[in-house]
Amino acid sequence: MLRPSPVDLDQFLHRLADASGEAIMPFFRSSLAALDKSQNGSFDPVTEADKAAEVVIRRMIREAFPSHAIHGEEFDDESGTSEFGWVIDPIDGTKAFISGLPVWGTLIGLTRNGKAARGLMNQPFTRERFWGDGGKAQWRGPTGERTLRTRPCASFGEATLMTTTPAMFKGDAAQRYQSLERLVRLPRYGCDCYAYCMLAAGHVDLVVEAGLKAVDIVPLIPIIEGAGGVATTWRGEPVTSGGDVIVAGDKRLHEHALKILGG
Structure with missing residues (x-):
């Protein structure tokens, strides 16, 4: 259990989501420019919307929890003196963002203490929000609110698999991924963090990706696990540092995927 705090953590998460959404939305489907922050020749865009949202989130965290550490996508880490830390990706899916999707x-x-305790994904354009604490997960949208549960799926022949793009897999990893994709009923590409939330909502069965950062996956873990899903590396290890990720809605499917991807 998390210790009681003068600031209710769940309410605070929603306040962060509200404030960051207000910072982002004036930029979406506008003519804003994207800078390339890549150092290896691949296109890794960042926009003023990314920065504006992270600035707002960091400021609110520092004011409410000055002893908490902060690890974000766009700015340097801020150390803390407590066991709590925040992990922030202001816009996961910046390529989709600048494409108007x-x-x-x-x-x-x-x-x-290094383990994911709370997580939230906010999509202010569709007015959807997904959040969880590892024990339960919720969705709120234009039609109301409901509890999230993954769906049972024991075999690849019944499974929908998602990845942002097969181009993220290189060498032997690409061969292993293709071996897995050939077995599933339906592979789909794109969606970034939205794919993981669709898995938690029971619409997708597997999400497989490579080379993720902690900010890409840690906030999603409490949502996935709270809905009944499993998230590990390709070796079956915790994903709190990112890396190559397998997420499944059904533990049986996760075990099958590990055998193919983990060797």
Whole structure:
């Protein structure tokens, strides 16, 4: 259990989501420019919307929890003196964002002693929000609110698999991924963080990706696990540092995927 705090953590997460959404939305489907922050020749865009949202989130965290550490996508880490830390990706799916596609989201996670304790994904354009604490997960949208549950799926022949792009897999990893994709009923590409939330909502069965940062996955772990899903590396290890990721809605499917991807 998280210790009681003068600031209710769940309410605070929603306040962060509201404020970051207000910072982002004036930029979406506008003529804003994207800078390339890549150092290896691949296109890794960042926009003023990314920075504006992270600035707002960091300021609110520092005011409410000055002893908490902050690890974000766009700015340097801020150390803390407590067991709690925040993990922030202001716009997960910036490439979708600059393309006008509403499958990006703001990811906000809280860790305790290095383990994911709370997580939220906010999509202000579609007015959807997904959040969880590892024990339960919820969705709120234009039609109301409901509890999230993954769906049972024991075999690849019944499974929908998602990845942002097969181009992220290189060498032997690409061969292993293709071996897995050939077995599933339906592979789909794109969606970034939205794919993981669709898995938590029971619409997708597997999400497989490579080379993720902690900010890409840690805020999603409490949502996935709270809905009944499993998230590990390709070796079956915790994903709190990112890396190559397998997420499944059904533990049986996760075990099958590990055998193919983990060798």
